[in-house]
Amino acid sequence: MNLTLKIWRQKDSQSKGQMVDYKVTDISEHMSFLEMMDVLNEQLVNAGEEPVAFDHDCREGICGMCSMYINGEAHGPDRGVTTCQLHMRMFKDGDTITIEPFRAAAFPVIKDLVVDRSSFERIQQAGGYISVNTSGNTQDANAIPISKHAADEAMDAATCIGCGACVATCKNSSAMLFVGAKVSQYALLPQGQVEAVDRVKNMVAQMDLEGFGNCTNTGACEVECPKGISLDNIARMNRELMKASLK
Amino acid sequence: MALDSRVPQGPIKDKWTDYKNKINLVNPANKRHIDVIVVGTGLAGGSAAATLAELGYNVKAFAYQDSPRRAHSIAAQGGINAAKNYQGDGDSTYRLFYDTVKGGDYRSREANVYRLAEVSANIIDQCVAQGVPFARDYGGLLDNRSFGGVLVSRTFYAKGQTGQQLLLGAYSAMNRQIARGKIEMFNRHEMLDVVKVDGKARGIIARNLVTGEIERHSAHAVVVASGGYGNVYFLSTNAMGSNATAAWKIHKKGAYFANPCYTQIHPTCIPRSGDYQSKLTLMSESLRNDGRIWVPKNMEDVLAIREGRKKPTDLSEDERDYYLERRYPAFGNLVPRDVASRAAKERCDAGYGVNATGEAVYLDFASAIERYGKEQAKIQNIQNPSKEKITELGEKIVEAKYGNLFQMYEKIVDENPYKMPMMIYPATHYTMGGVWVDYNLMTTIPGCYCIGEANFSDHGANRLGASALMQGLADGYFVLPYTIGDYLANDIRTGKIPTDTPEFDEAEKEVKDRIDFFINNNGTKSVDYFHKRLGKVMWDKVGMARNEKGLKEAMAEIKAIREAFWKEVKVPGSANEMNPELEKAGRVADFLELGELFAKDALMREESCGGHFREESVELEGEQKGEAKRNDKDFAFVAAWEYKGEPADAVLHKEALEFKDIELKQRSYK
Numbered sequence: 001m002n003l004t005l006k007i008w009r010q011k012d013s014q015s016k017g018q019m020v021d022y023k024v025t026d027i028s029e030h031m032s033f034l035e036m037m038d039v040l041n042e043q044l045v046n047a048g049e050e051p052v053a054f055d056h057d058c059r060e061g062i063c064g065m066c067s068m069y070i071n072g073e074a075h076g077p078d079r080g081v082t083t084c085q086l087h088m089r090m091f092k093d094g095d096t097i098t099i100e101p102f103r104a105a106a107f108p109v110i111k112d113l114v115v116d117r118s119s120f121e122r123i124q125q126a127g128g129y130i131s132v133n134t135s136g137n138t139q140d141a142n143a144i145p146i147s148k149h150a151a152d153e154a155m156d157a158a159t160c161i162g163c164g165a166c167v168a169t170c171k172n173s174s175a176m177l178f179v180g181a182k183v184s185q186y187a188l189l190p191q192g193q194v195e196a197v198d199r200v201k202n203m204v205a206q207m208d209l210e211g212f213g214n215c216t217n218t219g220a221c222e223v224e225c226p227k228g229i230s231l232d233n234i235a236r237m238n239r240e241l242m243k244a245s246l247k
Numbered sequence: 248m249a250l251d252s253r254v255p256q257g258p259i260k261d262k263w264t265d266y267k268n269k270i271n272l273v274n275p276a277n278k279r280h281i282d283v284i285v286v287g288t289g290l291a292g293g294s295a296a297a298t299l300a301e302l303g304y305n306v307k308a309f310a311y312q313d314s315p316r317r318a319h320s321i322a323a324q325g326g327i328n329a330a331k332n333y334q335g336d337g338d339s340t341y342r343l344f345y346d347t348v349k350g351g352d353y354r355s356r357e358a359n360v361y362r363l364a365e366v367s368a369n370i371i372d373q374c375v376a377q378g379v380p381f382a383r384d385y386g387g388l389l390d391n392r393s394f395g396g397v398l399v400s401r402t403f404y405a406k407g408q409t410g411q412q413l414l415l416g417a418y419s420a421m422n423r424q425i426a427r428g429k430i431e432m433f434n435r436h437e438m439l440d441v442v443k444v445d446g447k448a449r450g451i452i453a454r455n456l457v458t459g460e461i462e463r464h465s466a467h468a469v470v471v472a473s474g475g476y477g478n479v480y481f482l483s484t485n486a487m488g489s490n491a492t493a494a495w496k497i498h499k500k501g502a503y504f505a506n507p508c509y510t511q512i513h514p515t516c517i518p519r520s521g522d523y524q525s526k527l528t529l530m531s532e533s534l535r536n537d538g539r540i541w542v543p544k545n546m547e548d549v550l551a552i553r554e555g556r557k558k559p560t561d562l563s564e565d566e567r568d569y570y571l572e573r574r575y576p577a578f579g580n581l582v583p584r585d586v587a588s589r590a591a592k593e594r595c596d597a598g599y600g601v602n603a604t605g606e607a608v609y610l611d612f613a614s615a616i617e618r619y620g621k622e623q624a625k626i627q628n629i630q631n632p633s634k635e636k637i638t639e640l641g642e643k644i645v646e647a648k649y650g651n652l653f654q655m656y657e658k659i660v661d662e663n664p665y666k667m668p669m670m671i672y673p674a675t676h677y678t679m680g681g682v683w684v685d686y687n688l689m690t691t692i693p694g695c696y697c698i699g700e701a702n703f704s705d706h707g708a709n710r711l712g713a714s715a716l717m718q719g720l721a722d723g724y725f726v727l728p729y730t731i732g733d734y735l736a737n738d739i740r741t742g743k744i745p746t747d748t749p750e751f752d753e754a755e756k757e758v759k760d761r762i763d764f765f766i767n768n769n770g771t772k773s774v775d776y777f778h779k780r781l782g783k784v785m786w787d788k789v790g791m792a793r794n795e796k797g798l799k800e801a802m803a804e805i806k807a808i809r810e811a812f813w814k815e816v817k818v819p820g821s822a823n824e825m826n827p828e829l830e831k832a833g834r835v836a837d838f839l840e841l842g843e844l845f846a847k848d849a850l851m852r853e854e855s856c857g858g859h860f861r862e863e864s865v866e867l868e869g870e871q872k873g874e875a876k877r878n879d880k881d882f883a884f885v886a887a888w889e890y891k892g893e894p895a896d897a898v899l900h901k902e903a904l905e906f907k908d909i910e911l912k913q914r915s916y917k
Contacts, residue, residue, distance in 0.1 A: 031523055118314075
């Protein structure tokens, strides 16, 4: 198929960006979206132009590095996938595809489609851990039975890949789904109880400090999340925060 | 220089304990004055960085991605082995040790493997304490599954995302130390050289990938945990950015590179669909617990399927060739990876491949779905369930076990694997070879350590499933933090290493000169053009089966591609900005050297062992006819190569492998 691409080009964080049009031809429907971008970049390099910078790494939908906003949707039109797993069979010959970076005040553009998500790092550093040193002498892994239900729910929350689609798609640029997922994982496990109060307070405080917006329950994040992280995690985080504020 | 593995004396089961009791320690007050650089933040590097910081060292950690959480350990699916014997099925430290040495085709260092088996149980304890949500059974205890090459259930897992959960565990431990200021994290940075002062590793030169700035970083020791070199094949299951540059740079500065020809071609990957393909996707080996591998028995059916006249589900049981179950009745679909991969290649080379390229076999879940369905019907007390009901119940169980893998397959191939068998084909996955290290995990450069997939030591010529995660975390959490202290104990009075010295000047100049060359070279061809050519030579001539003629050709061809690369490569943009093409150019330049050494190593090793199959070395008769033939008399050694300029001139050093606690036997899975 032949396509027209409208792509956000921006030299660096200081420069002003703009949409630029490109054409690609003979794109196979079996290609992944990023393989289509590879074709474009090969074309640009051969023409002596600068290729489009975009983040990507594992191309298996798990590292969370890829981050495009395609036709107005984080990770494009398919559901439950990251951009690297989006396939060209979702598009038709002659389509015009608009490709932008994830946009949020807390995700400044570094270049073209690459954004700076270090705000996520700082939130994790504020409390996204259990304080246990490596010793080899922690208690036996089976010492505390954990109900299958709780373990599975914790796993569902822990499956977040930190890509930022929830923020990019939210009209408030809220990071509540991302933070709620981490808070929930630990809130559901006995190991997470000891530091539960400080964890939720510190992570939420850091989230606010980074300039993410509030949650108004529109639920767009849950729809666009490539890993299907549920809104329940936001509710659980709010409950944890309420509990913490009473202690 | 003679190779000294520094394996401690004494009985194998006491070596590690005795050794830990005797090595030098650094007191907590002094650790504050010692800096350690860790390059790479996957399972090995991340766990090492966190643990070293917990101990009190000042750690500087480097990752080329925007967060340690993105390292490619995250893509590991199936699980992690540990000799817990929770299932009571006869597992033990010795048995895990034995399986790993046997699985590695007797080409690993016995003492290292025993230590790995010994600390494996601690890893699970540590991870649970960190909040890793491993799968549990209804009683609330940890669940296990089985992997290839073993007869017990010792693999712990978190759905099909075990690597992700373990990496996020190490990442959380790192975050705690970053918050305390004990780890200084350098995201979007790439190590481009190691700096040696008085023969010791004392720092690195790194490029800030956002600004292009070249930076000097000093430390008392440098730990390289940069992963494997599978991307030398261009197409592999590695991440796009996975590269060998850090490992190759230390090799060029004096670290020997061991057994590069031991590469794992993983049997269960999604087949290639076209020339535009940028990477291959693995389907976890855990699928072989429940999936049966087959091709049609008759050539007419193969053709009918390829032409779309028949579907695989149209073929009856006796029209199918379950070739693994036929050839290896004892292990069946759970033979080790190298054996399963070669068997798939054998069938496809014979013309039985089931897709348009002729490079695919089936992985079929129909029997498992039926078996689970019947079991569920019993459990739920459903009398005389219909076939549809059984299928429905069975699919639910399969979904619970492998749901994310099935979804991934469906997204890529656009076919429902619950209804239609999956198509799979082998692909480059893991590299057992790597930087040579002694028992302390130190390379032949004093003060330079290498851990995780980047080193060579524990998997011999073939790695068993669920052992990579185990090794990465063992090295980082439980081995390196001890052994590095023994070395650093001599550095408590050294003080901070200055970076305004001639050694740093020189290393920085080399790095800058190379970058300037790429930017100013007036070539016409993209980096990928050369990378793809290299990959094709590697796959065709240094792939699943190798012979003398092909390997000699490969060496010459790779050299020619390398020469053309330096003349004709085109890198757009400038050095002082984010420039992904420039990053790739440096990595591919190193792969073009490594690939030739790889072929040279494969040529030298005139035996078949593990992932290295020499067509000249097969069993000619008896029950094992056609299977790989190892030669212990002449090749029971580690090949450690010393850099001498051109890869073809590398000098071979041998570390003899002694097996005192395991009898060397032919590896039979029949």
